[in-house]
Amino acid sequence: MKKLLSILAMLGAALLSTHVVAEENVHLDEAPNRTADLVSLQRGARLFVNYCLNCHSATAMRYSRLRDIGLTDKEIEDNLLFSTDKVGNPMTVAMRAQDAKEWFGVAPPDLSVEARARGADWIYTYLRSFYKDDTRPTGWNNAVFQNVGMPHVLWQLQGVRTPKFEDSTDENGEVQHRIIGFQQVTPGTMSPNDYDEAVADLTSYLVWMAEPAAKERKQIGAWVLLFLGLLSFFAWRLNAAYWKDVK
Numbered sequence: 001m002k003k004l005l006s007i008l009a010m011l012g013a014a015l016l017s018t019h020v021v022a023e024e025n026v027h028l029d030e031a032p033n034r035t036a037d038l039v040s041l042q043r044g045a046r047l048f049v050n051y052c053l054n055c056h057s058a059t060a061m062r063y064s065r066l067r068d069i070g071l072t073d074k075e076i077e078d079n080l081l082f083s084t085d086k087v088g089n090p091m092t093v094a095m096r097a098q099d100a101k102e103w104f105g106v107a108p109p110d111l112s113v114e115a116r117a118r119g120a121d122w123i124y125t126y127l128r129s130f131y132k133d134d135t136r137p138t139g140w141n142n143a144v145f146q147n148v149g150m151p152h153v154l155w156q157l158q159g160v161r162t163p164k165f166e167d168s169t170d171e172n173g174e175v176q177h178r179i180i181g182f183q184q185v186t187p188g189t190m191s192p193n194d195y196d197e198a199v200a201d202l203t204s205y206l207v208w209m210a211e212p213a214a215k216e217r218k219q220i221g222a223w224v225l226l227f228l229g230l231l232s233f234f235a236w237r238l239n240a241a242y243w244k245d246v247k
Contacts, residue, residue: 026144031124034204036215041069044205047198049080049091051153052111055104058091060112061209068212104149105137115203115210124203127154128196131163131182143179158195159188 034040045066048058063076064087071080073087083093097107115123126144130152133141138151143163152158161182168176190198208214 026125028119028121028125028144029128031120031203032200033120033207034200035208037204038070040201041205041208042071043198044201044203044208045069045071045080047202048111048205048209049082052202053083053091053093054153055093055095055108055150056111057093057108058112058209059110061091061212063087063089063091065212069208104151106149108150111206111209113210115206120203120207123206124199127199127202128158130155130158131161131179132185154195154199155188157188157190157198158192160185 034044063081063084064073066076066080067073076087081087083091101107118126122144126142129143130140131143132139135141136147138149140148140150140152140155142148142150161184163179164181164183165177166180168178170176184192188195211217
């Protein structure tokens with residue numbers, strides 16, 4: 001058992017170090033936190049169902065949980081139920097993992113807790129960093145996740161962009177070819193500012209979906225800490241009263 005735990009620990013460290021090396025030079029923009037804004041979460045849920053749920057599932061999330069962001073069953077049924085006919089069903093996709101791997105090179109990950117795994121800033125920057133790359137099978141690449149297998153599903157909203165590169169020499173004398181910005185080739189249906197706002201809504205929804213009970217958990221946690229503080233105070237005074245006559 002100890003040997004197995006050691007192996008798992010080494011594998012985890014290796015994966016973590018690879019992740020850090022791959023992304024240590026990528027600047028991540030700070031994602032707006034709108035998890036308390038129900039209107040924003042509703043817009044994000046609509047974007048998620050219309051654009052993400054075609055390939056990515058969220059099996060740990062049920063449509064009925066969308067009631068927590070102010071949607072009624074009628075609104076969910078009329079606007080968000082495309083892959084199932086019951087509000088109580090989980091958010092799954094019809095596409096088989098085997099087919100997805102054949103088409104994209106890798107099966108799209110389940111997005112139930114992707115925001116907790118990647119972080120809001122990573123998702124927010126990633127969804128705003130796609131660019132046209134005809135050398136890729138999908139025709140798209142990403143500045144945050146180079147050679148990504150995912151196509152730019154939001155390209156109609158953002159439009160088509162190409163990257164601006166800059167060459168620099170590192171401390172070892174090797175030339176680094178890095179992206180310093182983007183050039184808009186064709187406009188999207190949204191302005192750049194509106195697109196950033198939409199991605200902020202989608203990111204906030206993904207963060208909320210990763211832990212829908214986060215707000216309640218924090219509230220309960222505050223009361224628990226208050227209770228433990230009071231309990232500690234009374235225990236301290238009781239202990240002092242019990243031992244005051246003991247010499």
